[in-house]
Amino acid sequence: MRxxxxxxxxxxxxxxxxxxxxxxINILNIGYQSTSVLTLWMMLATILTFLVFYFAIFRKLIHKHTNRILRYAHAYxxxxxxxxxKSYIIMFCMMSGxxxxxxxxxxxxxxxKSFYTGIGLALCISGLCFIKQFYHQQLSFTNK
Structure with missing residues (x-):
């Protein structure tokens, strides 16, 4: 069973x-539903939040976890x-916070709204990057 x-x-x-x-998508939804107000400053804050979280945090994690998974000795x-x-602990702290x-x-x-929308976008893009990594691994496996 295991x-x-x-x-x-x-x-x-x-x-x-x-x-x-x-x-x-869940975080984006929370941000979207928090208020109907949308200003130029909110859009700029959203973009800044996205840039910081994606480029300073999530992009590094994508590469770290991809490399760790692919270096694992077992096939399963x-x-x-x-x-x-460590990442589970960070995730728990971020969610709780x-x-x-x-x-x-x-x-x-x-x-x-701007904070959650920015983080939500960064998470979505990161998810797509993991899927892209999977796709590239599938291509390299079938080309061998």
């Missing part, structure tokens, strides 16, 4: 892609191994 939880290691990239994409890996322990920030009403909804 074997069902293992998949070919390159499919972890596809799984990670879908999970990041779904998380991004547990489905939860698309992240390492985001929920607390939103529920505490410390930030105005216009800030929530």
């Amino acid at each position: 074997k069902r939880m293992y998949i070919p290691k390159n499919y972890l990239l596809l799984l990670a892609g879908f999970i990041w994409l779904l998380a991004g 890996m547990h489905i939860l191994q698309f992240f390492d322990r 985001g929920i607390l920030l939103r529920k505490s009403n410390v930030w105005p909804t216009v800030c929530i």
Whole structure:
């Protein structure tokens, strides 16, 4: 029964892609629903948030996890191994912090909208990058 939880290691990239994409869509939805107000400053803040999170954090994680997964010695890996322990801890802290920030009403909804929309876009793009990595691995496997 435990074997069902293992998949070919390159499919972890596809799984990670879908999970990041779904998380991004969920965060985008929260940002979108937070307020109907949309200003130039909010759009600029959204773009800045996207740039910081994607280029400073998520892009590095995509490469780190892709390399870690592909270096793994076994052909099959547990489905939860698309992240390492440190990344699960960071994810838990980010989710908890985001929920607390939103529920505490410390930030105005216009800030929530631009922050969540920027992070959501960065997560969606990152998910697509994982899927692209999977696709490239499939191509290189079939060309061998």
